[in-house]
Each structure stands twice: as C-alpha cells, then as structure tokens.
Amino acid sequence: PIDSLVRKKVFISKKVLADETDILKNAEFFQTKPKKLNNDQKVSLDKIVESVKKNINLKPTYFWNNRKWQNRNLSKAIQKALALNKSAIMMVPEIALTSQTIERFRSRFKEKIAIIHHKRSSGEKTKEWENILSGKAKIVIGARSSIFAPIKDLGLIILDEEHDQSYKQTDEMPSYNAKHLAIMRAKFSNATVVLGSATPSIESYYNAINKKYTLNILSKRIGKSNLAQVKIINMKEEIKKSKSYFSNDLLEAIKQRHEKGEQTLIFLNRRGYNTSLHCLDCSYVFKCKHCDITLTYHKKENILSCHSCGFKTHTAQNCPECKSSEYIKYKGFGTEHIQSALHAIFPNIKTIRIDRDTTTQKHSHETLFKQFKSGKADVLIGTQMIVKGLHFPSVTLVGILNTDGALNIPDFRSSETVFQLVTQACGRAGRSTLPGEVIIQSYMPENDTIKLASHQDYLSFYKTEIENRKLFGYPPFTQMAKIVIASQDEKKAGHYANFFRDKLIKNLTSGYKIHPVLPSGRAKVKDVFRFQFLIRGKNMPLLSSILDKVK
Template sequence: MVKNGLCAEIIVDLAVRKTDRVFHYAVPKKFENVLQIGARVLVPFRERCLTGYVVGFGAPESQVNIREIAGVLDEEPVFSPELLELARWMSESYLCSTAEALQRIISPRLQVKSGRGVRRIIPALDGEKLEQAAASLARAPRQAAVLRAAMASPGLTVKELAAAAETTGKTVELLVHKGYLAAVNNTSQAPPGYGGPQFTAGYGELQLNADQATALEQIEGALKAGRFSVFLLHGVTGSGKTEVYLRAIAAVLQEGRQAVALVPEIALTPQMIELFRARFGSLVAVLHSGLAGTARYQAWRRVKSGEAPVVLGTRSAVFAPAPRPGLFIIDEEHESSYKQDDHLRYHAREVALKRAQQSGSVVILGSATPSLESYLRAGPGGLYRLLKLPVRIDNHPLPPVQVVDMRDELKRGNRGIFSVPLVEAINRRLERHEQVILFLNRRGYANFVVCRQCGLVIKCPSCDISLTYHLDGTLRCHYCNYSTNRPVLCPRCGSDDIRHFGVGTQKVEEEARRLFPEARVLRMDSDTTSRRGAHERLISSFRDGRADILIGTQMIAKGLDLPKVTLVGVINADTTLHMPDFRAAERTFQLLTQVAGRAGRGSLAGEVQIQTYTPDHYSIIAAAAHDYESFYRSEAPVRRALDYPPFSHLARLLLTHTDEETLTKGALLAKEVLEKIAAGVNIPVDVLGPAPAPMSRIKGQYRWQLVLKGPRRNTLKDVIKEALNILDKERPAFKPSVHVDINPQGMV
C-alpha cells in the first residue's frame, strides 16, 4: 500500500556513495497515520533490515519491485526540512553520504530512546547562589564538586552525577536533602529557582564601553532586519566579547527566535554556563559530547520543542534542532577544534554559515586572533563586516611580554626546560601568593630538528614546511614526500649542537615540582581530563586558589577568566612554530596571544614570558606586541606566494591499509588517476604526494596521504569524486580505504 497514493521516499542508513540516493517503499496501512517526513524507519534492504530516513513521499520513476516498510522508529520527526537540506549540503560539501550527515545531525536522539521515568538531579538554586554554596563548602570538597558538576551537566542520574564528581550517591542525596539540588523525573521541567528569561540581570552593573555599544548596535540592526549577516568581532583578550554575545542573544530572543553559541573546548563550558544561566536561567540548554547520553538527549529535546531557546555547546551543538534560529555565535572562531578530524570531516563554522543562510540568521565570529580566512573575508568587498574591540574592559592594560632567547640560556650553560628569568618570575609570584600558568602545546609526535646555536630549523626546499624527524634518522616532508638524512652539522653555522626537539607537559610538571617544591601544581592535558567532569574540577580547583601553578596544553590557552593569574610562562614557542604545517606560524601567533591574554585579567598587573630558540620570527614578535595586524601583514604575503589558503583551497585524501606495500601501490595508483583527471580541467590543480602521514601507523593501519591544491573548492571536489568512482571500479585490485578531508585544518 501507499500513503495518499504515494510511496515513502527513504534514504537508507549506509555510508556508501553508490547507495546515497532515495529508495521507494510502500507504507503498510498500520503506519499510514503515524509515518511523517523526518522520522526513522526500518526497511528491508537486500538481505538485511536497515534504518532509513523518511525524506518525502512520491512515486518511483519506473516500474520497480516496491517493498514495504518493516517498522517505524519515531512517532514524530527527528529532523526538520531545514536540517534535511543541511544534510544534503553537507553530503555535497564534504563528499559524505546524506545518511552520514543525518546521523551526525540527530546523534543525541540516536544515543537514548527515552528519558521518562528516570530520576534526575538538577540545581535547586540559580547559578550564582549555587556557586556561592559550592564556595562555602571548601571543607567538603566532594560536595562542592557535586554542585559544580550539577551546574555543568544538569539532568544526570544520581549515579552519573556521582561519577562525574568522583564521589558516591550518598553525597548527591545529602545535597538533595540540604535543598541545594532537586530530583525530578523529566529534565524538561524547568530547574526550580531559575525562573524565566532574565534579560536585564546584571545590565546595570556592566556598562558597555563605546566600542562594545557600537558593535552591539550593528548586530541588533541586523537581527531586526532578519537577513543573513556575518560579523567578525575582533577584540583583544579581555575586551568584553562575551557581554556583546549575551546582549545579542537577549535581542534575538525578543524577536521570538533562538540562539546557538559555540565554544571550542569542553573546558570552557562550565565558565560560560555560569554566565549564560546567570543571564537567561532555564532558557539555556547545554550540548556537548562530554555529557552523559541521556542528559544530552534531554537537552536536545528541550531545544527541539522551543523550551530552551539558548543553546551553548561545543562543535556538535551547531546541529541543535532550534525551530527558528536567528543567531549563531562562534567564539574563538579561529580554533582548529571546530573541524571534525575523523569520519565526517565538517567544519562547524561552515555549517553555522550555511544554517544562517537557510534561516536568515546573523552570525558572530569572535576572536582576538581571527583566522586568515575570516580576516580576509572581513576586508574591503568581503562577505563579513568587521567590528573591533581594541581595548580591555575598564582600560586594563594588556600584559607586557618578555621574549627569552633560549640560545643565550644554552650559552650560559643552562640546558634545562626553565630559563633563569622564568624561574625568577615564578618565585616572585609564589612569594606574593599569586598564580602562574605554564603553557606547552605538547604535540610530541611532530619533532623537528633545530640548531641550538643559530636557531636554524631544517625545512623542505619545495614546501617551506619543517621536516619531521623519524626514528630511522631521516627528515621527511609530509606534503610532497621530500626526504633527506639528518645533518650532523648545522648547514648554516656549522655547529654540531643540532637536535630534534620535543618536550611534554609531564616533563614540565616533574621539573616544576623539583624547582618549586612548596608550590601546589596541577596539570591539565588530555591525560588528566579523560574522565567526565575532570575539566570542571581542575579549573574550579585552580580558580578557587587550591593550586599555585597550572601546567597545560592549548585547552588552558583561551577563554578562561582567572583573575588571580599574574604570570604566564610559555615553555617553548617553537613546539608549534616548526610543526610540519603551513599554518604553523598562524597557530603559534594565535596560541601565544591567547595564552598571554590569561594574565592580568583582574586587579593585579600581569606579565608573560615566552621561551624560544627563534625570537626573531615575526609571529613571536607580533604576539609579544599583541599586534594582530602586524602578523597578518607578514603572514599573508607568504601564503599568497606559496599559493596556500586563504588564497587557494586544499583537499586531503588519507589512504589506510594493514599492509604497507599494498597501501603504497594503492597510493601511487590514486595519484595517477587524480593527475589524469586534473589534467582535463580548465584550472590548475596540483597533486602533491603521496607521502606517509605524520602519524604513519595507527592501530595497525598504515597511513599515506595525497594533497590537492587549487583555486576553487568545487573543482577539487569534482576531481576527487571522479577519481573515487574510478578507484571503486578498480576494486578489489585497489584495496586501501580512502578518507576525504576538504580544506583540512591540519595534515596529521
């Protein structure tokens, strides 16, 4: 049977390109009144029964054998027409299947089928009062940890909340008995005490400066006009970008629409949750992968129903099912963490821009260090409008930065991790009972070779990218596969003091404890934050003064507001500067500027020390001066001359296989096919490689890559699509798996 004379049009949940099309299925009579567009169903497909997505109703173009739907999984749509359009755009933009895109969009719905009848814990006080309660429980740290975990992730079960706070269910129940927390059966219920929207809470205390007021005026004008607009909010660290976000959200709520705000790291969400809930109460829903599945699903439902019109989260929150989105905010828009680096390799900034185009929304891209792509688009004739916040709130000064030349330290006989000036500065701060942040981006797999006498870094002659040191003693370019032996003597100064470099945060922690035995030291990296709630506990502990020194990677470099921090030390700026990546200078400037911005945000003056073997590099000089325009003027001509983004587009094909010889043959065949197709297009497309990926073997899979470069993104996609079709026909002779990344943020 059919529904109203038509069959159901269904996309079958298979991540295979040749099945990425609509299939027609008959609708049994028992499902006629319940089946809707946007629902999931079970359908027979070949010899299996698979999940499918209903995308419409229609008749097949030719006489085919129509099979019946086997079951209906959803009584109501789990995606809207707008999100279906978005999935189809993602399929075209990122060369994935529509089913893969839909899976990503509705993933919170897939994790948990029902949240009814489960006892869940939510705050019983508003955010400010609960934070005060947590602070008052200094002698009961487990109870304080539970309260902060409940603020960060409302709606967890007793067991989940206890696990997040690393305590027992008895502690949770005790806080419910005290009235700090409440137990409910459905997290769609508004948390007691939060009340409704609080559009004016705190406004009288937070007076906008002239730059903030000008920026907000332009944003509010675009919101009232209801037209797609993009603003690049370029503000120095501590300039009050968050207050502009909050007032823009209040403005869009008054228009009867919703706001989606993204932050780049889970570590930033507790602080932002506190700010957002203080302003908007129960209207806020939090969405990120660190939440328990059920809590994430309940938040997703509240957004979908319109009950929570303010969404705060990390990358995946860009798919929040807001019924009438009017504002998308991407905080720290330059961050590479907005790019999904496996499976469906989407970029949250691009997805937000597409959703805003669909819905006539406003996009705010905020950063103290915008990506070159965004800054170029905010120039004359660009798509974006540039808004500037050039000074800190209350005219607090930016911290002075001292660049420490580690070559001089070496000449004085200091071969340790810490320079003498940094040790002296840390001791001064500890004597004053102030706090210190020590930053190191420990991507230890990417060792580079540097002369410790003159600072020369060995680079690829063709790509101007630092060569990666391999254990067999060779140096290799992971773009074009150029290789050479590691020199014994420096090619520039003749010194034999030439080393491959790489120090991790654990080594820094060990040395810090040795040098400063009385100091309380915390380390925050991927090893110490793997458990749920660890980010919140570490940051809360440091913010509450229970540690003197915080050592961490890039997760502590941005967004955090820690008023007691008066010294930031960068252990080695060269770790990122000489990565085998054309964005290395940009990322170094961004990280140094962002981490420097953690110092001196309160009433006490701050300072920054940057240790480096390359003190004369323009990215370090510009970061020390807090001068983005200077960096852009130096970096943009280099990118243009080498034809790198934002003046071109890249695409990366990662090939994997368990047998290296089979993989090598497949990579060479892929290159041959790509070059043949590229030769037939009317614009230049370069095919670089194949070369082993920087991480050349993971979980038993060898990895090689090819990189395509050209002036038009669509041309690169067309070349890759045709090549993949040809390679599919070559199977089983062509055996490697192929993963496509359009405009990759890195080459690892």
C-alpha cells in the same frame, strides 16, 4: 527526509534512553550583573539585533574583539534575539573550557539552555535534543556538532573563538567545517551570523577586509588590553648556564609571585614526563606498535603510552634491538616533568596540573580550575587547556615553555597556530588591576612569529603571513583538499593512492595543482597505514563532483 536517509542506510537509527542528569548540576551558579556597554559596542550590537529583527541574512558580522567585550555582548545579543521570539546557537571550541561562560549564561537566562558536545553520554544528548525539538530550550551552547541542533526559529548563530581549529572535523566522518556550515545554515534560515576572536584566523581576517564579512574592531587598544611586560629568553644561551628546564629569570619571577601571594601559569603544550625513549647505542626509538609515533613516558604510572591510540606498555631496561642497557635514555619533557622539577626547586610552592592526563574524569576540569582560582595552589601548569578562555584574577606571571617547537611542524598553518597560542597565553597575565609579566623561553628567540606574538601585534603578523600565503599559493588564495587513503595493508594503501591520483589527473580540468603522494603526518595509526596527497585549486565544488565521479 531523515527517515528516508535511514532507509537508504546513510544514517543508522538508534534508540537511546533520555538521561535526566544535568551536566552542570554540581556547578555553583552565581548571579552576575550585566555590565554597561560603551558607544562603539552599542552600535555594533544594535546592527546585529536589527538584522535578527528584520529576519534577514546579511554578510556575517566579524568582531575582532577582546575577551571582555565578548563576555559582555554575546549574552546581550542572545537576550535580544530571545525577546524577538528567536532562538540562538552559541558555538565554542571546547565546552569543558567554557564552564565560566555557561555559568554566566545560566545565571542570566531563565530559558532552558541545551548543551551539546561529543563527550556527553548518548542519554544526555538525547535529552538535550528532545528539549531543543520541543522548543523548551531556546539557546544551544556547544562545540562544533551543535551546528546540527534541530532548533526552530533560529535567529542568531554565534561562533566564539572563530580561529580555533577544533571547529573542523577531519579525522572522523562526516568531515566538515562548522564555520562554513554556520554561514550556510544562517543563509537558509535567514539568521544572523556573528564570528568573533581576539586573534582572527588569517582566512577570516582576509575575508573581513575584503568585505565578505562586516568587520567591527572593538577595542581602541585591541590586543594591547593587558599591559603585561614580555621578555623572550634565549634558551640556547640559558642551557649553557644551567641544566634546568627553567631560566633563571623565570625561577626568580615565580619566587617573587609566591612571596607576594600572586599566582603563576606555566604553559607547555606537551603532556607526560618524557616525550620519548631512545637507545643512544644503536639509535633505536621506542614507538607504538600500532602507530608510527614515539611513546611518551608517564612517571606516575611508570609506563610508556601512545598518545594517539592509548596503547600502554612497560618501560624497558634494555634496548630491544642491540640489547644494550647502558644507553637507554629518556628525552624531551612534558607537563608532568615540569611539575616535579618545580617541586624539587621550590618544595613550598603548591602546583596544580591540568592536561589530558589529569582531567580524565567528568568535571575534573572545573574542579581543578576552581581549586586554582580559589588559591589552593600558587602555580598552574598545563597544556593549551589552560590558555584558552579562563580568567584568573590573581595570575600576574605567565611562563611559556618551548612553544616554538610547533613551528617546525610541516603545515602551512603552523605559524598561525603558534601566534595564536602565544598571544592567548600572554593574555592570561595581568588581566585585572595587577600588572602582568610574561616570560617566553625560546630556542628561536629571533623568530618573527614569536616576536610579533610577544608584542600581541596581530596586524604585522597578518601582513607577513598573508604575503607568504600569496607567494606559495596557500589559502585564502587557493582552496586546498587533502585526500587520505588508508588501509591495514601498507603496500595497498600506497598503490591505491597513486592509482587514484593518476586517475584524478586524467579527469581534472586545468587550474588544479596536485601534489605527490606522501605518507601522512601520522603514517600509521591504530594499525592502519595512511597515505595522502594535496590538491590546490580555486573551484572546490567542481573538484568534489569530479572526486565523486572518479571514485
């Protein structure tokens, strides 16, 4: 079938030389000992193994788990599948952040593991695909695209951190959700699907309690597995006392950790030094000339850069609009700024920063994480890369700066995203024998999402959120499609979006709500203008067949 698709030019056939280099050949592997399971864990694991053995596709199994459970059990389940001569796909949100898991797998399995993700060179990818096709690799670990791996005798598909939005590909064609594909692929191949997360997505938890998935709640103290003390600092008050980015409590706590030889994480989901440059005289904002996005100031390189298309330009002394030079001001702070601000306050405290700017080279994540873990720095500063997944036994303090900004993003999932990030960040503190502390600096200290996340109270958050979704008709109560019309000609894009929308309205059966056409959240990217409208309804397969007809 692939050949005919190539002939029809749906696919383009390309010859790529296989590349023998191994992504992890420089990583150190240590033999890890499998740990004992408790009774609940054993029962749920047995159920999975049973369905793999019988070669039947059951409802997806959902594990609301904690990290520890996950680490222990996923590899056990795979082990059993292999023993039954089945192969397995294990999906993770971001492979670069999964080095610890991969190390564990490598040390435990003699079988070849294929690792697939989009950042690998085409030579590396080809090599891995050959290993999968020939049956040499029985385990595939990868990001969303690994769901397409041509593996034979598939018995088990695991989707780890199921809530992560990177499982969805929307900015590139083909547009797909790897979670849905996993469930479909399992159905076709009579395989078993396991979904898991410590902070389930609202839709998945809804499916789980409505019996679309088999729900397993795996820890008696789910979400409370760490006993971190959480404090929310009201930054509106704090900013009156000092002009610092850090509250006094956070500074004091960092100092104490340093004296005790313990480590700190500081999480801020914005990189760069300043997030924008303004003229206060005429209120001009420096934006990318290709995108409708403010430019970020990077101090080390002394440039303004666009985080969407990579465009770089010199910083300016004068306003291009009013030529004033007195009122050019930088605003907003990112991780680079936080790092130098902390150095200015505590010259003796060593820091490591992990964000997209410090990890441009291959393996730089692993190197930096290892340096921090081995104690080469006292404080790790970073974007969401540092809160996803990794385990640092000596971290006893987590500082969370300005996560609440993301609550203002006009997206019905923004509360969910913030809840997950804050919960995950809180979970980084005191995960071993040392007690942990979390300090959340917030400009919205009364916000429910922040408060519930600080208590790691998923169920209350779910109850509030599902009510809102119901009230406003958002998923899981309806399905939603976003139609994006893009063109280098702004007028054309807008016109066509409206034209297409009108045509659609004429062809659509009742039961759909079509929103008005608006410029996209990022209205201009790489010189292309984008307009969009949303469609909500209950029958998306029907919608997509109508879309096919209308376009």
